[in-house]
Amino acid sequence: MPRLARWLVRAALLYLVLGTAAGGVMLSAKAFTRYDVVGGWLPLHLAWILEGWMVQLALGVACWIVPFRQASAGRAPLGWAAYALLNGGLLAFTISRAVGRIAWLEAAAAVAPLLAAVAFAGFLWPRLVFQPPPIEVSK
Amino acid sequence: MPALTRRYLKTALLYLIASLLLGAALRLQDAGWVAGIPGSLHAVYYHLFTVGWLTQLIFGIAWWMFPTLSKERPRGSERTAAGVYFGLNAGLLLRTVAEPLQATRPGPWPAALLVLSAVLQTGAAWAFTALIWPRVRGPRSQAS
Numbered sequence: 001m002p003r004l005a006r007w008l009v010r011a012a013l014l015y016l017v018l019g020t021a022a023g024g025v026m027l028s029a030k031a032f033t034r035y036d037v038v039g040g041w042l043p044l045h046l047a048w049i050l051e052g053w054m055v056q057l058a059l060g061v062a063c064w065i066v067p068f069r070q071a072s073a074g075r076a077p078l079g080w081a082a083y084a085l086l087n088g089g090l091l092a093f094t095i096s097r098a099v100g101r102i103a104w105l106e107a108a109a110a111v112a113p114l115l116a117a118v119a120f121a122g123f124l125w126p127r128l129v130f131q132p133p134p135i136e137v138s139k
Numbered sequence: 140m141p142a143l144t145r146r147y148l149k150t151a152l153l154y155l156i157a158s159l160l161l162g163a164a165l166r167l168q169d170a171g172w173v174a175g176i177p178g179s180l181h182a183v184y185y186h187l188f189t190v191g192w193l194t195q196l197i198f199g200i201a202w203w204m205f206p207t208l209s210k211e212r213p214r215g216s217e218r219t220a221a222g223v224y225f226g227l228n229a230g231l232l233l234r235t236v237a238e239p240l241q242a243t244r245p246g247p248w249p250a251a252l253l254v255l256s257a258v259l260q261t262g263a264a265w266a267f268t269a270l271i272w273p274r275v276r277g278p279r280s281q282a283s
Binding site for chain 2: 006025
Protein backbone atom coordinates (compact mmCIF):
# COMPACT_ATOMS: atom_id res chain seq x y z
CA MET A 1 0.00 0.00 0.00
CA PRO A 2 1.59 3.37 -0.97
CA ARG A 3 2.46 5.84 1.77
CA LEU A 4 -0.33 8.32 0.89
CA ALA A 5 -2.89 5.49 0.90
CA ARG A 6 -1.70 4.39 4.35
CA TRP A 7 -2.06 7.92 5.72
CA LEU A 8 -5.55 8.31 4.22
CA VAL A 9 -6.79 4.92 5.47
CA ARG A 10 -5.34 5.39 8.97
CA ALA A 11 -6.92 8.85 9.21
CA ALA A 12 -10.22 7.35 8.05
CA LEU A 13 -10.03 4.71 10.78
CA LEU A 14 -9.40 7.41 13.42
CA TYR A 15 -12.49 9.26 12.21
CA LEU A 16 -14.44 5.99 12.40
CA VAL A 17 -13.49 5.79 16.09
CA LEU A 18 -14.41 9.45 16.70
CA GLY A 19 -17.60 9.34 14.66
CA THR A 20 -18.92 6.18 16.29
CA ALA A 21 -18.04 7.55 19.72
CA ALA A 22 -20.13 10.64 18.95
CA GLY A 23 -22.88 8.38 17.61
CA GLY A 24 -22.80 6.28 20.75
CA VAL A 25 -23.12 9.39 22.91
CA MET A 26 -26.06 10.58 20.82
CA LEU A 27 -27.88 7.24 20.86
CA SER A 28 -27.37 6.92 24.61
CA ALA A 29 -28.64 10.50 25.05
CA LYS A 30 -31.86 9.44 23.30
CA ALA A 31 -32.26 6.82 26.01
CA PHE A 32 -32.49 9.67 28.53
CA THR A 33 -34.55 11.88 26.16
CA ARG A 34 -31.69 14.36 26.07
CA TYR A 35 -32.39 15.51 22.52
CA ASP A 36 -30.38 18.69 23.13
CA VAL A 37 -27.27 16.51 23.34
CA VAL A 38 -28.26 14.76 20.12
CA GLY A 39 -28.63 18.05 18.29
CA GLY A 40 -25.34 19.37 19.63
CA TRP A 41 -23.30 16.41 18.46
CA LEU A 42 -25.06 15.80 15.13
CA PRO A 43 -22.97 18.11 12.88
CA LEU A 44 -19.70 16.64 14.17
CA HIS A 45 -21.03 13.08 13.91
CA LEU A 46 -22.03 13.68 10.29
CA ALA A 47 -18.74 15.35 9.35
CA TRP A 48 -16.57 12.73 11.04
CA ILE A 49 -18.47 9.79 9.59
CA LEU A 50 -19.28 11.03 6.07
CA GLU A 51 -16.18 13.06 5.24
CA GLY A 52 -13.64 11.71 7.70
CA TRP A 53 -14.43 8.00 7.47
CA MET A 54 -16.29 7.24 4.24
CA VAL A 55 -14.91 9.77 1.76
CA GLN A 56 -11.37 9.51 3.12
CA LEU A 57 -11.41 5.70 3.07
CA ALA A 58 -12.60 5.78 -0.53
CA LEU A 59 -9.73 8.12 -1.44
CA GLY A 60 -7.22 5.90 0.34
CA VAL A 61 -8.40 2.72 -1.32
CA ALA A 62 -8.51 4.44 -4.72
CA CYS A 63 -4.95 5.65 -4.21
CA TRP A 64 -3.93 2.07 -3.39
CA ILE A 65 -5.91 0.10 -5.95
CA VAL A 66 -5.85 2.22 -9.13
CA PRO A 67 -2.81 1.16 -11.13
CA PHE A 68 0.08 3.60 -11.30
CA ARG A 69 0.80 5.13 -14.69
CA GLN A 70 3.94 6.91 -15.78
CA ALA A 71 1.82 9.88 -16.89
CA SER A 72 0.87 10.46 -13.25
CA ALA A 73 4.47 10.67 -12.04
CA GLY A 74 5.03 14.00 -10.30
CA ARG A 75 1.42 14.33 -9.17
CA ALA A 76 2.05 13.13 -5.63
CA PRO A 77 1.97 16.69 -4.18
CA LEU A 78 -1.66 16.94 -5.33
CA GLY A 79 -2.50 13.77 -3.42
CA TRP A 80 -0.85 15.06 -0.28
CA ALA A 81 -2.59 18.41 -0.73
CA ALA A 82 -5.91 16.56 -0.84
CA TYR A 83 -5.02 14.77 2.40
CA ALA A 84 -4.02 18.04 4.11
CA LEU A 85 -7.11 19.92 2.89
CA LEU A 86 -9.59 17.21 3.86
CA ASN A 87 -8.18 16.73 7.33
CA GLY A 88 -7.44 20.42 7.85
CA GLY A 89 -11.06 21.20 7.04
CA LEU A 90 -12.29 18.57 9.48
CA LEU A 91 -9.97 19.88 12.18
CA ALA A 92 -11.18 23.44 11.55
CA PHE A 93 -14.80 22.30 11.82
CA THR A 94 -14.13 20.36 15.02
CA ILE A 95 -12.38 23.30 16.69
CA SER A 96 -15.05 25.74 15.56
CA ARG A 97 -17.85 23.63 17.00
CA ALA A 98 -15.94 22.95 20.19
CA VAL A 99 -15.40 26.66 21.00
CA GLY A 100 -18.76 27.90 19.75
CA ARG A 101 -18.57 28.65 16.02
CA ILE A 102 -15.85 30.85 14.62
CA ALA A 103 -16.89 32.28 11.26
CA TRP A 104 -13.60 31.99 9.41
CA LEU A 105 -13.05 28.42 10.64
CA GLU A 106 -16.55 27.48 9.48
CA ALA A 107 -15.80 29.02 6.07
CA ALA A 108 -12.50 27.15 5.82
CA ALA A 109 -14.24 23.91 6.81
CA ALA A 110 -16.87 24.49 4.14
CA VAL A 111 -14.40 25.11 1.31
CA ALA A 112 -11.61 22.68 2.20
CA PRO A 113 -13.36 19.44 1.18
CA LEU A 114 -14.19 20.89 -2.23
CA LEU A 115 -10.54 21.86 -2.78
CA ALA A 116 -9.49 18.42 -1.53
CA ALA A 117 -11.77 16.77 -4.10
CA VAL A 118 -10.34 18.88 -6.92
CA ALA A 119 -6.78 18.13 -5.82
CA PHE A 120 -7.47 14.41 -5.55
CA ALA A 121 -9.13 14.32 -8.97
CA GLY A 122 -6.02 15.99 -10.38
CA PHE A 123 -3.85 13.44 -8.61
CA LEU A 124 -5.76 10.37 -9.76
CA TRP A 125 -6.95 11.39 -13.25
CA PRO A 126 -3.84 10.40 -15.26
CA ARG A 127 -4.02 6.93 -13.72
CA LEU A 128 -7.52 6.38 -15.06
CA VAL A 129 -6.53 5.43 -18.58
CA PHE A 130 -7.13 2.32 -20.59
CA GLN A 131 -4.10 0.09 -20.55
CA PRO A 132 -4.17 -2.29 -23.53
CA PRO A 133 -3.11 -5.84 -22.73
CA PRO A 134 0.43 -6.76 -23.81
CA ILE A 135 0.63 -8.07 -27.35
CA GLU A 136 1.46 -11.76 -27.43
CA VAL A 137 4.03 -12.68 -30.03
CA SER A 138 3.30 -16.08 -31.55
CA LYS A 139 6.26 -18.42 -31.72
CA MET B 140 -13.60 -15.13 -0.63
CA PRO B 141 -13.57 -16.12 3.07
CA ALA B 142 -16.84 -17.39 4.55
CA LEU B 143 -17.00 -14.50 7.01
CA THR B 144 -16.71 -11.95 4.20
CA ARG B 145 -19.54 -13.67 2.37
CA ARG B 146 -21.63 -13.38 5.53
CA TYR B 147 -20.80 -9.67 5.82
CA LEU B 148 -21.71 -9.00 2.20
CA LYS B 149 -24.92 -11.02 2.18
CA THR B 150 -26.06 -9.27 5.35
CA ALA B 151 -25.13 -5.90 3.85
CA LEU B 152 -27.28 -6.64 0.82
CA LEU B 153 -30.24 -7.47 3.05
CA TYR B 154 -29.78 -4.14 4.83
CA LEU B 155 -29.64 -2.36 1.47
CA ILE B 156 -33.06 -3.76 0.58
CA ALA B 157 -34.51 -3.15 4.04
CA SER B 158 -33.21 0.42 4.25
CA LEU B 159 -34.46 1.35 0.79
CA LEU B 160 -37.83 -0.23 1.56
CA LEU B 161 -38.11 1.93 4.67
CA GLY B 162 -36.79 4.91 2.73
CA ALA B 163 -39.42 4.40 0.06
CA ALA B 164 -42.16 4.24 2.70
CA LEU B 165 -40.93 7.46 4.35
CA ARG B 166 -40.76 9.26 1.01
CA LEU B 167 -44.22 8.03 0.07
CA GLN B 168 -45.41 9.45 3.38
CA ASP B 169 -43.76 12.79 2.61
CA ALA B 170 -45.53 12.79 -0.74
CA GLY B 171 -48.87 12.06 0.91
CA TRP B 172 -49.37 8.53 -0.37
CA VAL B 173 -49.22 6.78 3.00
CA ALA B 174 -49.59 7.87 6.63
CA GLY B 175 -48.83 6.72 10.15
CA ILE B 176 -45.09 5.99 9.92
CA PRO B 177 -43.34 7.43 13.01
CA GLY B 178 -40.89 10.23 12.28
CA SER B 179 -38.33 8.53 14.53
CA LEU B 180 -37.89 5.94 11.78
CA HIS B 181 -35.91 8.49 9.74
CA ALA B 182 -32.89 7.95 11.97
CA VAL B 183 -33.39 4.19 11.69
CA TYR B 184 -33.44 4.49 7.89
CA TYR B 185 -30.20 6.52 7.79
CA HIS B 186 -28.41 3.99 9.98
CA LEU B 187 -29.73 0.89 8.25
CA PHE B 188 -28.31 2.41 5.06
CA THR B 189 -24.99 3.86 6.25
CA VAL B 190 -24.12 1.29 8.92
CA GLY B 191 -26.00 -1.82 7.82
CA TRP B 192 -25.24 -1.53 4.12
CA LEU B 193 -22.25 0.80 3.53
CA THR B 194 -20.11 0.24 6.61
CA GLN B 195 -20.78 -3.51 6.75
CA LEU B 196 -19.83 -3.83 3.07
CA ILE B 197 -16.62 -1.90 3.76
CA PHE B 198 -15.81 -4.06 6.78
CA GLY B 199 -16.33 -7.30 4.89
CA ILE B 200 -14.28 -6.32 1.87
CA ALA B 201 -11.50 -4.63 3.84
CA TRP B 202 -11.10 -7.70 6.05
CA TRP B 203 -10.78 -9.79 2.90
CA MET B 204 -8.64 -7.56 0.70
CA PHE B 205 -6.27 -5.51 2.87
CA PRO B 206 -2.60 -6.56 2.95
CA THR B 207 -2.07 -9.73 4.97
CA LEU B 208 -0.30 -9.91 8.30
CA SER B 209 1.51 -13.22 7.98
CA LYS B 210 1.20 -16.60 6.28
CA GLU B 211 0.07 -18.20 9.54
CA ARG B 212 -2.61 -15.59 10.34
CA PRO B 213 -3.17 -13.62 7.15
CA ARG B 214 -6.17 -11.65 8.39
CA GLY B 215 -5.58 -11.58 12.14
CA SER B 216 -8.18 -12.79 14.59
CA GLU B 217 -11.17 -14.36 12.86
CA ARG B 218 -12.88 -14.45 16.25
CA THR B 219 -12.61 -10.65 16.53
CA ALA B 220 -13.95 -10.25 12.99
CA ALA B 221 -16.90 -12.48 13.87
CA GLY B 222 -17.40 -10.44 17.05
CA VAL B 223 -17.49 -7.24 14.98
CA TYR B 224 -20.14 -8.81 12.77
CA PHE B 225 -22.23 -9.82 15.77
CA GLY B 226 -21.89 -6.48 17.59
CA LEU B 227 -22.65 -4.38 14.55
CA ASN B 228 -25.76 -6.32 13.60
CA ALA B 229 -27.08 -6.90 17.10
CA GLY B 230 -26.66 -3.21 17.83
CA LEU B 231 -28.41 -2.18 14.63
CA LEU B 232 -31.34 -4.52 15.12
CA LEU B 233 -31.77 -3.37 18.72
CA ARG B 234 -31.78 0.22 17.54
CA THR B 235 -34.39 -0.53 14.89
CA VAL B 236 -36.79 -1.67 17.61
CA ALA B 237 -35.81 0.52 20.54
CA GLU B 238 -35.38 3.91 18.88
CA PRO B 239 -38.95 4.37 17.65
CA LEU B 240 -40.25 2.82 20.87
CA GLN B 241 -38.28 5.26 23.03
CA ALA B 242 -39.42 8.19 20.89
CA THR B 243 -43.12 7.29 21.09
CA ARG B 244 -43.39 5.55 24.47
CA PRO B 245 -40.25 6.28 26.52
CA GLY B 246 -39.51 3.86 29.32
CA PRO B 247 -36.71 2.01 31.11
CA TRP B 248 -36.64 -0.98 28.74
CA PRO B 249 -36.36 0.92 25.45
CA ALA B 250 -33.80 3.19 27.13
CA ALA B 251 -31.71 0.23 28.27
CA LEU B 252 -31.87 -1.34 24.81
CA LEU B 253 -30.75 1.93 23.22
CA VAL B 254 -27.73 2.16 25.50
CA LEU B 255 -26.89 -1.48 24.77
CA SER B 256 -27.26 -0.78 21.04
CA ALA B 257 -24.88 2.18 21.33
CA VAL B 258 -22.29 0.10 23.19
CA LEU B 259 -22.50 -2.79 20.69
CA GLN B 260 -22.20 -0.64 17.57
CA THR B 261 -19.43 1.59 18.94
CA GLY B 262 -17.58 -1.44 20.28
CA ALA B 263 -17.84 -3.19 16.91
CA ALA B 264 -16.40 -0.16 15.09
CA TRP B 265 -13.52 0.18 17.55
CA ALA B 266 -12.79 -3.55 17.40
CA PHE B 267 -12.70 -3.40 13.61
CA THR B 268 -10.27 -0.47 13.76
CA ALA B 269 -7.96 -2.44 16.06
CA LEU B 270 -8.27 -5.50 13.80
CA ILE B 271 -7.51 -3.76 10.51
CA TRP B 272 -4.93 -1.17 11.70
CA PRO B 273 -1.87 -3.47 11.50
CA ARG B 274 -2.86 -4.43 7.96
CA VAL B 275 -2.58 -0.83 6.75
CA ARG B 276 1.02 -1.27 5.73
CA GLY B 277 3.39 -0.98 2.85
CA PRO B 278 5.31 -3.81 1.20
CA ARG B 279 7.10 -5.97 3.76
CA SER B 280 10.54 -4.66 2.80
CA GLN B 281 9.49 -1.04 3.52
CA ALA B 282 9.12 0.70 6.87
CA SER B 283 5.60 2.05 7.34
